[in-house]
Amino acid sequence: MEPHVLVLGGGFGGLWATRALASAPVRITLVDRTNHHLFQPLLYQVAMAGLSAPDIAAPLRHILRRQRNVGVRMDEALAIDVATRRVTFAQGTLEYDYLIVATGSRHAYFGHDEWASHAPGLKTLDDAVMIRRRMLEAFERAERESDPDVQSEWLDFVIIGGGPTGVELAGTLAEIARHTLPREFRRCDPRKANIHLVEAGPRVLPSMPESLSANARSQLERLGVRVHTGRAVTRIDDRGVLLGDQPIVARTVLWAAGVAASPLGAQLGAERDRAGRVKVEADLSVPGHPEVFVIGDLASVVQDGQPVPGVAPAAKQMGAHAARAIRNRIAGRASAPFRYRDYGNLATIGRMAAVVDLRGLRFSGAFAWLFWLVAHIFFLIGFRNRMVVMSEWIWSYFTYQRDARIIIGRERDARD
Template identity: 55%
Template structure:
């Protein structure tokens, strides 16, 4: 009787999980990939779906299609509910279980409202396609409602868009919404002028893009203000509700609020009974294993990974992909009977953030760029990491069209649930 092949179970088909599966090609293993959604999502461009620049199908791909030629990989559409470490099984929410020899947990992150989960209905975050289509529907409906609103104060609130959080996602959202109002929608309404829309970026810290050098943060602030956005610094938000946003002791009436201020890890630490940091990330050993459990790896946004100097590895796509490759190499080394696993070493490639369609900031360490050169570099970098020639061409053509005309084509308001979570190709 043939010996069963080593069974690797991967929970999560994000950047880390998919990269791991890709790197295990040709290894003497069987892989089961579990995800509660049927698609892999290119999260760095999710805000462009939310702001009508790209269609959902341009940044997400069916997992089964991506792995259709991998006969060693079984894909399951399911939600993990826990881990039986003693029995070495992943527990599913339908009551089933999947046995493993090696388990890799790569379940990503969710929104964090700093103890104010009651804000979520009024200030949705941006982590999934459903989040993006919800936000897009709210943005477009705000203009439509303003067109028929007779009350000036209510109309002003409908045309006020608040983004909470001054990291890359918040900056990118603010710049694109400002351009949507100023360029794309200008001239399409009769009772309102979309160019009068107010876009407000609220950041509790002293500058936006705090991970960037101060001069790049200052450039980004100036670029946003040039687009007509308002940047509020050093004023933490203390309330979100139907009436608007409260910060600095003042209520700003706003019908559309977007949360880009914080994330928390998935409940993986609870499943594993593991030590976690304040954001819920599992504290892992230097080789990315769960301390005391060498058969369990935790990677991506789920993991608290420290660099050699004690700093935290950032929760960005390149870091997740590097972790996926590291774990694949570690599994291969174990199967080959090699020695102790090497510690993970993160190689930082640089920081990039875009501000609208013609400006960006990039810090590659050895060179820093702003303006259009930075925007072109940002665009090439993101297109390079997309999956497949077809999608690279589709996104490149969409961006060139927006760059040349200011027009964004993914502006259909579809009727799904109350927040418009179902949009298909729109």
């Protein structure tokens, strides 16, 4: 019987590993908690009402429909037993000959898990829909509020974390407040919204060169975003945050700061780093278990003295490498060490504003924004997704409108 490869996680790492094994003499089972692959780099656009959920996601079964050696299962992995080569799920168990763990990361609140209800993070489509609901409801509550002080609280927003997600959220929210909503409200003026971006480190976009970081801050401030750096948040509640000893009153707080590795990594019996990522061998296998591979955000890989970043290109490359290593194991060949190829970083701030670093080729402004658009459309999964996203962006560019501004669902809101 052909070896069974069990892949946990249908994100970039898991999906690219599965595809790379399409012609291998193996049986593959891909398991994910959801039924879809999510293009996470555009998740913030769903949260900010620029795109709808189906625009940036596609069913895993549809993506893999032509790959005959793979079966897809929607389930949640609960435990991994590397001794018996068995994984326990919410609905049964599966045994494997080779295991690829690509379960990613989750929000981390630096020991303050009680902040989660006040400051939701952005990792899944459910998170994006909740953030969109909170953002839009804030303007709705300001509209019906007669007390100007309380109205101001609903028009103030705090985004914690100055990485790409925080910068993109802050810039997009500023554009919504300044350009999309003003003509639609009568009692409140959305243009009076204050968007605060908080970064504990000395600068936003710390993974980029200092010149681009400074450029991004300048572009944010031109949009009206108030950027706070060098001070950490010490408290979050339903009325705002405490920044050092300075209170910022705001009814809507969003989290784009810390992440921690999936808890499944702790069950592999390997050493982990401070964020819970598994320290893997050079070929991405778990020490002592050459049949188990850890990839993506869950893997701790150091290259040239620097950690490999937890970004989509790295996860894709790790997935393809793990697939090659399995092919080599089956054929009795040695596996080469993994080598990450860094093609650069990019982040968008807003309309005609972005920063791009392509391994030393650095530029910003309108051309960087166009480059960002083309790159993200190119890497989207599926022809339909590309066409829909492109048409939505063209429409938004000329009209400033965001057609996904529909409030759906309800939650127990910590701000009530």
